[in-house]
Amino acid sequence: MSLYKTLKETDSVIYEAIQNEIDRQNDGLELIASENFVSRAVLTAVGSVFTNKYAEGYPRKRYYGGCKFADICEDEARNRMKELFGADHANVQPHSGTQANQAVYFTLLNPGDTILGMNLSHGGHLSHGHPVNFTGKLYNIVQYGVNKETETIDYDEMESLAKQHKPKLIVCGASAYARTIDFKRIQEIADATGALVLADIAHIAGLVATGLHPSPVPHNAFVSTTTHKTLRGPRGGAVMCKEEYAADLDKAVFPGGQGGPLVHVMAGKAVCFKEAASDDFKSYQKQIIKNAAALADTIQGRDFRLVSGGTDNHLMLVDVFAHGITGKDAEKALQKAHITVNKNTIPFDTQSPFVASGIRIGTPAVTTRGMKEAEMKVIGNLICDLLENIEDEKTLDKVKEGVKDLTSKFPLYLDIRDMWE
Numbered sequence: 001m002s003l004y005k006t007l008k009e010t011d012s013v014i015y016e017a018i019q020n021e022i023d024r025q026n027d028g029l030e031l032i033a034s035e036n037f038v039s040r041a042v043l044t045a046v047g048s049v050f051t052n053k054y055a056e057g058y059p060r061k062r063y064y065g066g067c068k069f070a071d072i073c074e075d076e077a078r079n080r081m082k083e084l085f086g087a088d089h090a091n092v093q094p095h096s097g098t099q100a101n102q103a104v105y106f107t108l109l110n111p112g113d114t115i116l117g118m119n120l121s122h123g124g125h126l127s128h129g130h131p132v133n134f135t136g137k138l139y140n141i142v143q144y145g146v147n148k149e150t151e152t153i154d155y156d157e158m159e160s161l162a163k164q165h166k167p168k169l170i171v172c173g174a175s176a177y178a179r180t181i182d183f184k185r186i187q188e189i190a191d192a193t194g195a196l197v198l199a200d201i202a203h204i205a206g207l208v209a210t211g212l213h214p215s216p217v218p219h220n221a222f223v224s225t226t227t228h229k230t231l232r233g234p235r236g237g238a239v240m241c242k243e244e245y246a247a248d249l250d251k252a253v254f255p256g257g258q259g260g261p262l263v264h265v266m267a268g269k270a271v272c273f274k275e276a277a278s279d280d281f282k283s284y285q286k287q288i289i290k291n292a293a294a295l296a297d298t299i300q301g302r303d304f305r306l307v308s309g310g311t312d313n314h315l316m317l318v319d320v321f322a323h324g325i326t327g328k329d330a331e332k333a334l335q336k337a338h339i340t341v342n343k344n345t346i347p348f349d350t351q352s353p354f355v356a357s358g359i360r361i362g363t364p365a366v367t368t369r370g371m372k373e374a375e376m377k378v379i380g381n382l383i384c385d386l387l388e389n390i391e392d393e394k395t396l397d398k399v400k401e402g403v404k405d406l407t408s409k410f411p412l413y414l415d416i417r418d419m420w421e
């Protein structure tokens with residue numbers, strides 16, 4: 001029966017793309033701060049027969065029959081998330097981080113209402129009010145950023161902008177910000193100006209879940225996240241809120257912004273939240289931070305400037321332009337050596353976003369592979385060797401050798417690659 005043919009038999013093109021992607025992930029040093037490697041358990045849940053199931057609505061209040069087992073997945077995911085973060089309410093249906101944020105906007109705002117969000121080029125996210133995003137088109141956006149001297153969030157500026165513009169919602173949380181965020185202070189600013197707060201912890205959710213970054217949950221009415229970054233779950237979003245907003249938030253997710261939830265991904269989210277509650281996961285998150293600190297030290301020791309002078313979390317922004325190269329060229333040179341980073345604007349950047357003065361480097365993925373401080377030192381030196389000589393073929397060969405040496409010591413998915421036959 002053709003239903004039971006292997007992937008290899010059915011579609012050799014996609015089969016090969018997957019096998020090649022396993023090799024790419026195994027053979028490279030993944031330093032993109034928003035990426036990670038999920039467990040076999042998460043992969044199995046996401047690749048399960050729940051992809052077949054429609055489950056519009058919520059557990060025990062569905063628009064489709066046959067949801068008995070889908071309800072188990074969603075209930076477990078919701079309850080585990082609430083427990084993990086100490087939240088009143090959780091919705092695990094958003095297909096992505098952006099859709100988790102959209103749900104909060106739809107809960108609270110009408111078109112034309114004012115949002116105070118973080119400037120994208122200072123570390124914010126597209127979905128916090130960028131002009132090309134639906135947020136920039138639907139809402140009146142006012143932006144705060146970082147202080148020019150310290151390159152850390154300027155809470156005084158945030159406060160004066162909030163007083164002046166009276167936003168309905170203050171959005172905080174970032175995609176390229178290496179320092180601790182003061183959610184309590186932001187709530188105080190909101191309280192003083194009649195705003196509500198959405199804390200978007202997409203990047204730092206794993207750190208928050210394990211108490212390694214102060215949690216916004218006790219302070220802010222809404223907390224959104226992705227599940228695939230430091231949290232190391234399946235690609236997707238989730239959103240939490242105080243009890244008083246729960247019913248409205250659920251309506252804003254479905255039917256407000258989405259149709260049927262991805263039950264297979266909710267199953268993967270449930271597994272992810274279970275894993276995240278373990279002692280092993282806490283040790284993993286601690287190691288992410290130690291690794292970022294070690295990598296930052298090595299890179300700074302080689303005279304590269306880090307935005308804000310260092311890192312408190314899982315990522316850092318390197319000002320490569322101060323060293324005479326653009327972010328674009330740095331990204332390209334590193335990719336040749338199978339080191340994956342992304343170019344990133346730095347605060348007050350003089351380059352366009354397509355060129356950028358910085359690169360963003362994160363340690364969640366390499367830490368999942370088991371690498372520790374000693375390996376970070378090696379990686380930092382490989383990066384600097386190459387960035388100091390981006391045209392030199394000999395240097396490139398040496399760095400490639402170094403990458404191969406490291407990755408072969410920390411194999412990834414090779415033993416289970418027949419899962420994708």
Ligand SMILES: *Cc1c(COP(=O)(O)O)cnc(C)c1O
Nearest residue numbers: 096097098125173174175200202
């Ligand atoms: C990654 C990220 C998101 C969005 O995630 P998608 O799943 O790509 O939509 C939202 N907010 C922040 C701060 C992020 O870093």
